Amino acid sequence: MTIATDMIDPEIAVRRERRIARINRAGKVLGPFGLGFVVPLLKLAAGDTPSEQWADLKQMLLVPLVGILAFLAAWAYFAPKVETSLGAIPGPAAVFHQAEVLTDDHFAERQKAEEFYARQDERNQMLIAEGYADRVKVRPYTGKPTYLDQIWTSLMTVALGFFIGTAIAVPVGIACGLSKTFEGAINPLIQLFKPVSPLAWLPIVTMVVAALYQNPSDLLPKSMVISAVTVTLCSIWPTIINTALGVASIERDLVNVGKVLQLSTWTTIRKLVLPSSLPLIFTGMRLSLGVGWMVLIAAEMLAQNPGLGKFVWDEFQNGSSDSLARIMVAVITIGLIGFFLDRVMFALQTAFTYSANR
Amino acid sequence: MRHFLCSVTMLCSLAVTAAGAHAEMLFPEKDELTIGFIKLTDMAPLAIAKEMHFFEDEGLYVTLEAQANWKVLLDRVITGELDGAHMLAGQPLAATIGYGTKADIVTPFSMDLNGNAITVSNAVWDQMKENIPAGPDGKPEHPIKADALKPVVEAYRAEGKPFKMGMVFPVSTHNYELRYWLAAGGINPGYYSPSDVSGQIQADALLSVTPPPQMPATMEAGTIDGYCVGEPWNQAAVFKGIGVPVVTDYDIWKNNPEKVFGLTKEFTEKYPQTTLGLTKALIRAAMWLDENNNANREEAVEILSRPEYVGADAEVIANSMTGTFEYEKGDKRPAADFNVFFRHYATYPYYSDAVWYLTQMRRWGQIAEPKEDGWYDDVARSVYLPELYLEAARQLIDEGHAGEADFPFSTDGYKPATSEFIDGVTYDGRHPNAYLDSFPIGLKGDEIVDGNKIAGR
Numbered sequence: 001m002t003i004a005t006d007m008i009d010p011e012i013a014v015r016r017e018r019r020i021a022r023i024n025r026a027g028k029v030l031g032p033f034g035l036g037f038v039v040p041l042l043k044l045a046a047g048d049t050p051s052e053q054w055a056d057l058k059q060m061l062l063v064p065l066v067g068i069l070a071f072l073a074a075w076a077y078f079a080p081k082v083e084t085s086l087g088a089i090p091g092p093a094a095v096f097h098q099a100e101v102l103t104d105d106h107f108a109e110r111q112k113a114e115e116f117y118a119r120q121d122e123r124n125q126m127l128i129a130e131g132y133a134d135r136v137k138v139r140p141y142t143g144k145p146t147y148l149d150q151i152w153t154s155l156m157t158v159a160l161g162f163f164i165g166t167a168i169a170v171p172v173g174i175a176c177g178l179s180k181t182f183e184g185a186i187n188p189l190i191q192l193f194k195p196v197s198p199l200a201w202l203p204i205v206t207m208v209v210a211a212l213y214q215n216p217s218d219l220l221p222k223s224m225v226i227s228a229v230t231v232t233l234c235s236i237w238p239t240i241i242n243t244a245l246g247v248a249s250i251e252r253d254l255v256n257v258g259k260v261l262q263l264s265t266w267t268t269i270r271k272l273v274l275p276s277s278l279p280l281i282f283t284g285m286r287l288s289l290g291v292g293w294m295v296l297i298a299a300e301m302l303a304q305n306p307g308l309g310k311f312v313w314d315e316f317q318n319g320s321s322d323s324l325a326r327i328m329v330a331v332i333t334i335g336l337i338g339f340f341l342d343r344v345m346f347a348l349q350t351a352f353t354y355s356a357n358r
Numbered sequence: 359m360r361h362f363l364c365s366v367t368m369l370c371s372l373a374v375t376a377a378g379a380h381a382e383m384l385f386p387e388k389d390e391l392t393i394g395f396i397k398l399t400d401m402a403p404l405a406i407a408k409e410m411h412f413f414e415d416e417g418l419y420v421t422l423e424a425q426a427n428w429k430v431l432l433d434r435v436i437t438g439e440l441d442g443a444h445m446l447a448g449q450p451l452a453a454t455i456g457y458g459t460k461a462d463i464v465t466p467f468s469m470d471l472n473g474n475a476i477t478v479s480n481a482v483w484d485q486m487k488e489n490i491p492a493g494p495d496g497k498p499e500h501p502i503k504a505d506a507l508k509p510v511v512e513a514y515r516a517e518g519k520p521f522k523m524g525m526v527f528p529v530s531t532h533n534y535e536l537r538y539w540l541a542a543g544g545i546n547p548g549y550y551s552p553s554d555v556s557g558q559i560q561a562d563a564l565l566s567v568t569p570p571p572q573m574p575a576t577m578e579a580g581t582i583d584g585y586c587v588g589e590p591w592n593q594a595a596v597f598k599g600i601g602v603p604v605v606t607d608y609d610i611w612k613n614n615p616e617k618v619f620g621l622t623k624e625f626t627e628k629y630p631q632t633t634l635g636l637t638k639a640l641i642r643a644a645m646w647l648d649e650n651n652n653a654n655r656e657e658a659v660e661i662l663s664r665p666e667y668v669g670a671d672a673e674v675i676a677n678s679m680t681g682t683f684e685y686e687k688g689d690k691r692p693a694a695d696f697n698v699f700f701r702h703y704a705t706y707p708y709y710s711d712a713v714w715y716l717t718q719m720r721r722w723g724q725i726a727e728p729k730e731d732g733w734y735d736d737v738a739r740s741v742y743l744p745e746l747y748l749e750a751a752r753q754l755i756d757e758g759h760a761g762e763a764d765f766p767f768s769t770d771g772y773k774p775a776t777s778e779f780i781d782g783v784t785y786d787g788r789h790p791n792a793y794l795d796s797f798p799i800g801l802k803g804d805e806i807v808d809g810n811k812i813a814g815r
Contacts, residue, residue: 119411137389
C-alpha cells in the first residue's frame with residue numbers, strides 16, 4: 001500500500017497518476033448506476049489525497065445512508081402504531097422476513113416441479129410398460145408462478161411493450177421532426193391521447209386483442225400481449241415528442257451539407273438525423289420506460305394478468321396477516337426495478353451524448 | 359389427441375379388469391385442464407385433488423385459477439376459457455333455466471354441505487342481543503332466529519334508514535339461506551320480477567351483491583349492516599372485531615348442499631373420460647378430507663392457507679374446518695358438521711337438492727311464472743348427473759379406493775322429507791308446489807309479481 005507522502009520515487013508517482021486516471025474513467029460508468037461512491041474508495045486505496053476523498057465519500061455514501069437509515073427508523077417506529085384490520089402495519093423486519101419467505105417459496109415450488117416431472121416420467125414409463133407408448137406426453141408443470149416468476153413476467157411484459165412502443169415512436173417522431181405538415185397533422189392526436197390513463201385503455205385493448213389474437217402461443221399468452229399493448233399506448237408519447245424535438249433541432253449547416261451532397265432521404269436520416277438526435281431520443285426512451293413500468297403494474301392489477309401487479313392484488317384479496325408485509329416487499333421490488341431500469345437508460349443516454357465541441 | 363367414439367354409457371372403452379392396487383388406465387380425451395375457483399374454504403376438494411395428486415392419478419394435469427367473482431367464473435366456463443369450476447349450487451340450475459346467462463351447465467359432483475353463516479355488524483348485534491333469551495350458561499341461546507332482528511329492522515325503518523345486507527350472488531345458496539332466515543323471522547327480504555332484478559320489491563331488508571373477500575371491508579365501511587357468506591369471511595369479522603356471526607346455515611337447514619362442480623354439458627359429451635376422471639379425483643379428495651373423523655383437516659388447512667388457494671391465515675380457516683365455530687369473540691361452540699365434504703353422502707348430486715333451490719327461485723320471483731311439479735323434476739334431471747357420479751364411484755370401488763357403503767347406490771335421487779329447518783317447515787322434494795304453499799312470505803300457486811304488487815291469477 002503506497003501512501004501520499006511517498007513522493008520520492010517519480011516512477012511510483014507516475015504509476016499512481018495512471019491508476020487514478022483509470023479510476024476516474026471507470027467512475028463515468030459507475031456514476032449512472034448510483035455506484036459513484038466506489039470511486040473515492042478506490043482512489044483512497046490507490047493513495048490519492050485522503051481529505052478530498054473523504055469529502056466525496058461523505059457526500060456520496062454517508063449522506064444517502066443516513067437518509068435511508070432515518071427512513072427505516074421512522075418506519076419501524078410509526079408502523080406498529082397504525083392498527084389495520086389485517087393487524088399492525090409491518091415494520092422493516094417483518095418485510096425483510098417476508099422477502100426471505102417469498103424466496104424460499106420460490107425454491108420450494110421449483111422442488112415441487114421436479115417431483116412433478118419425476119411422477120410424470122413414472123407414469124409415462126408405466127404407459128410404455130402397458131403397451132401404450134403412443135400416449136406418452138411431457139406436459140409443463142401446472143403449479144403457481146412464484147414471486148420471482150412474477151418479477152420475470154413483469155420484466156418481459158414491460159420489455160415487449162417498450163420494444164413495440166419504441167419501434168412505433170422513433171419513426172413517427174422522426175417524421176414529425178422532418179415534416180412540419182406531418183407534425184401538424186399528428187400533434188392534436190398526441191395531445192389528445194397523451195393524458196389517457198392506462199386503466200381507461202385496458203378494456204378497449206382487452207377486447208381488441210381478444211378479437212385479433214385468436215391462437216395464442218405458449219410463449220406469448222394473450223394476457224401478456226394485453227398488458228404490453230397497454231404499456232405501449234401509455235408510454236409511447238415521451239419518445240415521440242423528444243424524437244421530434246431532437247430531429248427538428250439539427251444544426252442547419254448539417255442539413256445544408258446534406259442538400260448540397262444531394263443525399264437520399266434514407267441516407268440523410270441515417271447519416272445526419274439519427275446521430276445528432278440520438279441523445280434526445282434516449283431521453284424520450286428513458287421517460288417512456290419509467291412511465292411504462294408504472295403503467296404495467298396498474299394494468300396487471302386491473303386485468304389480473306400475471307406479474308407483480310397481480311401479486312399485489314392477490315395478496316390484498318387474501319387478507320392474511322402476512323399480506324401487508326408481502327405487498328410492501330412488492331412495492332420495494334417495484335421501486336428497485338424501476339430505479340434500475342432508469343439507470344440503464346441513463347447510462348445509455350450518457351454513452352450516446354456527445355459533448356458540444358465534437 | 360385421440361377421441362373415443364363410445365356410447366353415452368362410456369363403458370365399452372372401459373372393459374378393463376382392475377388389477378388390485380394397479381390403477382386402471384383412464385385415457386382422458388383432454389388432459390390439460392384449467393379449473394376455476396373462488397377463494398373460499400369449500401374449494402378444498404379441488405386443492406386436495408391437485409396437491410394429493412388425485413388428478414394426476416387419473417392422467418389429468420390441472421391448473422387451478424382463482425377468479426374475481428361468480429359472474430366472471432360462470433362466463434369463463436361458458437366461453438370455454440375454464441374447463442370446469444367450483445360453483446354455487448344455484449348457478450348451473452339458473453343457467454339452464456335461463457335466469458341470467460342462458461347455458462347448459464351440468465354437475466356430476468356436489469362439493470360440500472353447509473359452510474355458511476350470517477354475520478351482522480357490532481352495532482346491529484348490540485341491538486339484537488336485547489331480544490335474544492340467554493341460555494342456562496348466560497350466553498345467547500342458539501339457534502338465533504331473525505325474530506330478534508325484526509325490531510332492529512323496524513327501528514331502522516322508523517328512522518327512515520334502509521337496513522342493508524350483503525350476499526354473494528343473486529342465485530347463490532347464501533341469497534336463499536339469508537332470505538329463508540329473514541322470512542322465517544317475519545322480515546320480508548324482497549321479490550324479484552322480470553322487469554326488476556334488484557330483488558328488493560316490497561323488501562324490509564335490502565339485499566345486494568358483494569364479492570365474498572370484500573364482505574368484511576364493506577361492512578366496516580358501513581355500506582352494509584350484515585351479510586351471508588361462506589368461510590373464512592365470517593370468522594374474519596370476529597378476528598377483526600368488526601362484526602358477530604349470529605347463525606350458521608347448518609341451523610337454517612341442516613346439511614344443506616352448498617357448492618357443486620360445474621361443467622358445460624358440451625364438455626361432458628365431448629370428453630366423457632375426462633369428466634369421469636375429474637369426478638373420480640374429486641370423490642377421492644372429498645373422502646380424504648373427511649376420513650378418520652377429520653384427521654386430515656389440519657393438513658388441509660395448511661394447504662388452503664397458501665396464497666395460491668384461499669390465502670387467509672391458517673388459524674382463521676382452521677376455525678371452521680376443525681369442528682368449532684366462533685360467534686361473539688370468545689363464544690366458541692362445537693360445530694362438528696360446519697364443513698362436510700363426504701359424510702352423509704355429501705358429494706352425491708341429489709335431485710331433491712336441485713329442486714329445493716328451484717323452489718326458492720320460484721318463491722322469490724326469479725322464476726316468474728308458476729310451474730308444475732313435473733317441471734322441477736325435469737330440470738333437476740337435466741342438470742344433476744348422478745349416473746356419472748355412480749360410475750366414477752363404481753370404478754373407485756373396483757380400484758380399492760372406496761367401499762360399497764360409501765355411496766347411495768339404491769337412492770332414486772330424492773332424500774326423505776325433512777323438517778330440520780329453522781322454522782320447522784317440512785320439505786319433500788317430490789312436491790315442490792305444496793312446499794311453496796306452506797310459507798307465509800313468498801310466492802305460491804299462481805301468484806306473480808306485477809310492478810310492486812303480488813297478483814294472483
